[in-house]
Amino acid sequence: MRYLFEDYELDASRRELYRDASVVALTPQAFDLLNYLIRNRERVVGKDELITAIWKGRSVSDVALTTRLNAARSAIGDSGEKQRFIKTLPRKGYRFIGMVQEAHSAPTAAVIEIQKEAAKPALALPDKPSLAVLPFSNLSSDPEQEYFADGMVEDILTGLSRSKSLFVIARQSTFTYKGKAIDIRQVGRELGVRYVLEGSVRRSGDRVRITGQLIDATTGAHLWADRFDSQISDIFDLQDQVTNSVIGALFPQLERAEIERAKRVPIGNLQAYDYYLRALASFYEFTREQNIEALRRTRLAVEVDPGLAAGYALGAYCYLQRKIFGWTIDADQERSETRWLARRAIELDKEDPTVLVRAGQAIAAVLYEIDDGVSLVSRAYELNPNLAIARYTIGLEHIRRGDVEAALKQFHAGVRLSPVDPFLFLTQTGIACAHFLTDRYEEGASWAKSAVLHRPNYLNAQFILAACHALSGRVEEARIIGARLTEARPALRISALLPKLTRIYAPEHLERMVRACHVMGLPP
Structure with a gap:
C-alpha cells in the first residue's frame, strides 16, 4: 500500500x-x-x-x-x-x-x-568495520555553529582514521551529503560502508549540545546514541572533549556490532576475520572455558590468513587473560607462546594501535618485560589517544614510578573515554590502588567494590579491596577477603608475591602493600 x-x-x-x-x-x-x-x-x-x-x-x-x-x-x-x-x-x-x-x-x-x-550494484563491503561520518546538522539559529559542527566531524574523522582496524570514508566523500535529505541505507550502498555516524549541534545561550548516533546502514537499525552538553567557555576545548567522548564510545559499540554480525555468519562460510571476531566474543566472556575457545579460534584465524596481525595479538592477549585470572596451566610454555605471538603481531603491523596495545600489555604482564611492553603501549597511545585501555597501562607505569596523581589522571581519562568498556574493571582496580597508595582508603574501597561487582572472578580487585580495609581499620573484613583469596589460590603467600610486587610498586609504596598483606592474613 x-x-x-x-x-x-x-x-x-x-x-x-x-x-x-x-x-x-x-x-x-x-x-x-x-x-x-x-x-x-x-x-x-x-x-x-x-x-x-x-x-x-x-x-x-x-x-x-x-x-x-x-x-x-x-x-x-x-x-x-x-x-x-x-x-x-x-x-x-x-x-x-x-x-x-x-x-x-x-x-x-x-x-x-x-x-x-x-x-544498482552496491560497493563491496571491506573485510573490517567500515564507517562513514556524515556532516553534523546545525540545529542552532546561529550560522557560526556550522563551522563548529564541520570541525567536529573533521576531528572525529581524524581520530577514527588512526585505527587501522577501521575502514573510514574520507571527508571529501561524506561532505557531498551535506544539507541533503538522505536515506542511510542508500548512503551505505553508495559509499560501501556498514556503519554510518550522524549527529547534530545545537547552541542555546552559553551552552551547546552535541548528539551522535551510530546506525547499521545495511538494516537502518540504531546501534548507539548519546548526547554531550557543555558550557562554551572554550570552544576548542569543548570540541576536543566531545570528539574524544564520541570516539571512545564508538569503538566498543562498533566492536560489539561486528561480533554480533560474525555470530550470524554460517560456520562453513567463516573467513579469517570472522574467526577473529568470534574469538573476540569468546574472550569477552571472561571464563576459563571461553578463553580456551578464544585461543582455538585465533589459531584458526591465522591459519586462514597468516598475515592477520590482529589474530596473533589477540592470541597473546588470551595468555594475558589466563595470567591475570589465574588460569595458567604451564607457565613456561605459555610464556613462550606469548612471546612468539606478540612478536609476530608486531612484525606484521607496527602501526595498528590495537595490535600494539595488546602485544605490549601481554609482554609486560606475562613476560615481565615491562619496559618493552610499556614502550609498545605508549606507541599505541601516540597513534590513538582515544584507546582507553592504553590509558590503563600508562597509569600503571606512573604507579611503578611513584607518581600516583598522574596515574589517577590516566585512569579517570580511560573511564571517561569508554564508560562501558569490557575492561572497565581493570581501570576501576587501578583507581582503587592509587587511592590506597595515598591513604584514601575509603575511596579506594569504593572503587575496588565496583570492580568486584563488574568482574567478581578478577581476584586482584578483591586483593586491593582487602588492602584498603586492612589499613583503614576494618581488619575483620580484610581477613575474610584474605581467606577467600587463599582458598581460591592455595599457593598465594607473601614470599611468592614479593618479587611481583617489587616489579610493580615504587619502594615507598612497597612497604605499605606488604603491611596490608600481613594484616589481611596472607600466609608468609
Missing part, C-alpha cells in the same frame, strides 16, 4: 518515504509511527496504543515517544507548532489530519527511478 499526501509518498511495503523524486531519511521507529498514524487517520490514537504498536509494549519514556514524533514531523515538513499533518490532542493522543490518497497501483515514474538507482 502507498499513501500520497501533498508532495509526499509513503510506501508501506518498501518502508520508504519519498518527497517528489527524493528519498526522505527516516529512522525505522519514526517510520512505523508515521505509518501507524496514517493508517489510523480516522481516529485519535492514544499514547499507550502507539507504544504498544511501535515498541511492542516495552516500557519507554515520554521522551522517546516525543523524539520519534518530532522526527516523523520533521521528515514531512511539520512541527509541533504548525501541526499541519500530525495534530496533538492534549491528554487524548495524536491524529494524522492531512488529506491522504491510497494507491494500490504501481509506483510513480519518479519512484521507479529511485528504485532503479537503489538497485
Whole structure:
C-alpha cells in the first residue's frame, strides 16, 4: 500500500518515504509511527496504543515517544507548532489530519527511478568495520555553529582514521551529503560502508549540545546514541572533549556490532576475520572455558590468513587473560607462546594501535618485560589517544614510578573515554590502588567494590579491596577477603608475591602493600 499526501509518498511495503523524486531519511521507529498514524487517520490514537504498536509494549519514556514524533514531523515538513499533518490532542493522543490518497497501483515514474538507482550494484563491503561520518546538522539559529559542527566531524574523522582496524570514508566523500535529505541505507550502498555516524549541534545561550548516533546502514537499525552538553567557555576545548567522548564510545559499540554480525555468519562460510571476531566474543566472556575457545579460534584465524596481525595479538592477549585470572596451566610454555605471538603481531603491523596495545600489555604482564611492553603501549597511545585501555597501562607505569596523581589522571581519562568498556574493571582496580597508595582508603574501597561487582572472578580487585580495609581499620573484613583469596589460590603467600610486587610498586609504596598483606592474613 502507498499513501500520497501533498508532495509526499509513503510506501508501506518498501518502508520508504519519498518527497517528489527524493528519498526522505527516516529512522525505522519514526517510520512505523508515521505509518501507524496514517493508517489510523480516522481516529485519535492514544499514547499507550502507539507504544504498544511501535515498541511492542516495552516500557519507554515520554521522551522517546516525543523524539520519534518530532522526527516523523520533521521528515514531512511539520512541527509541533504548525501541526499541519500530525495534530496533538492534549491528554487524548495524536491524529494524522492531512488529506491522504491510497494507491494500490504501481509506483510513480519518479519512484521507479529511485528504485532503479537503489538497485544498482552496491560497493563491496571491506573485510573490517567500515564507517562513514556524515556532516553534523546545525540545529542552532546561529550560522557560526556550522563551522563548529564541520570541525567536529573533521576531528572525529581524524581520530577514527588512526585505527587501522577501521575502514573510514574520507571527508571529501561524506561532505557531498551535506544539507541533503538522505536515506542511510542508500548512503551505505553508495559509499560501501556498514556503519554510518550522524549527529547534530545545537547552541542555546552559553551552552551547546552535541548528539551522535551510530546506525547499521545495511538494516537502518540504531546501534548507539548519546548526547554531550557543555558550557562554551572554550570552544576548542569543548570540541576536543566531545570528539574524544564520541570516539571512545564508538569503538566498543562498533566492536560489539561486528561480533554480533560474525555470530550470524554460517560456520562453513567463516573467513579469517570472522574467526577473529568470534574469538573476540569468546574472550569477552571472561571464563576459563571461553578463553580456551578464544585461543582455538585465533589459531584458526591465522591459519586462514597468516598475515592477520590482529589474530596473533589477540592470541597473546588470551595468555594475558589466563595470567591475570589465574588460569595458567604451564607457565613456561605459555610464556613462550606469548612471546612468539606478540612478536609476530608486531612484525606484521607496527602501526595498528590495537595490535600494539595488546602485544605490549601481554609482554609486560606475562613476560615481565615491562619496559618493552610499556614502550609498545605508549606507541599505541601516540597513534590513538582515544584507546582507553592504553590509558590503563600508562597509569600503571606512573604507579611503578611513584607518581600516583598522574596515574589517577590516566585512569579517570580511560573511564571517561569508554564508560562501558569490557575492561572497565581493570581501570576501576587501578583507581582503587592509587587511592590506597595515598591513604584514601575509603575511596579506594569504593572503587575496588565496583570492580568486584563488574568482574567478581578478577581476584586482584578483591586483593586491593582487602588492602584498603586492612589499613583503614576494618581488619575483620580484610581477613575474610584474605581467606577467600587463599582458598581460591592455595599457593598465594607473601614470599611468592614479593618479587611481583617489587616489579610493580615504587619502594615507598612497597612497604605499605606488604603491611596490608600481613594484616589481611596472607600466609608468609
